[in-house]
């Protein structure tokens with residue numbers, strides 16, 4: 659008879675075919691990216707904008723190591739609607755609460771894939787909201803399927819074109835809570 663923790667581990671193993679980055683890998687990447695931000699934003703107080711929902715866990719790691727003065731805020735957009743392909747239609751679900759006019763903004767993203775979400779956000783924050791600058795700090799960067807010509811300033815990991823979940827990323831809204839970035843076992847979806 660197995661105990662509970664063995665059961666849980668076995669369940670996780672069955673749902674995922676590969677762990678790409680575990681929480682230690684990701685925390686180290688967050689520390690590295692935060693140090694770059696600390697060096698680049700010494701004379702300003704940027705607004706760190708967490709792009710919901712996927713960026714929550716990465717943002718939590720990153721925030722621990724950003725030691726400069728910074729404000730934080732949240733914005734919620736959606737394009738994947740829980741599926742595996744971008745709909746191309748970006749929907750603004752919850753807006754900022756901070757006035758970013760004239761401010762340096764750093765978007766915190768879990769993944770840049772087609773780049774359409776980032777392109778939408780950068781253009782909207784500069785053209786409509788008057789941001790002085792908009793950079794992005796993303797946990798994952800998938801270059802292979804880029805559809806928008808958008809700059810990606812800070813990257814945790816570059817990845818190939820595989821569909822991953824965990825550490826904030828979902829499949830049909832589940833598995834955001836999994837403490838690693840992994841590949842789904844194709845037999846379970």
Ligand code: PRP
Nearest residue numbers: 710711712736737738771772773774775
């Ligand atoms: C995901 C992710 C990025 C975007 C990246 O968000 O968090 O914002 O897609 O993909 P792209 O580069 O192809 O636009 P999603 O729309 O799935 O919302 P979520 O964060 O709530 O899961």
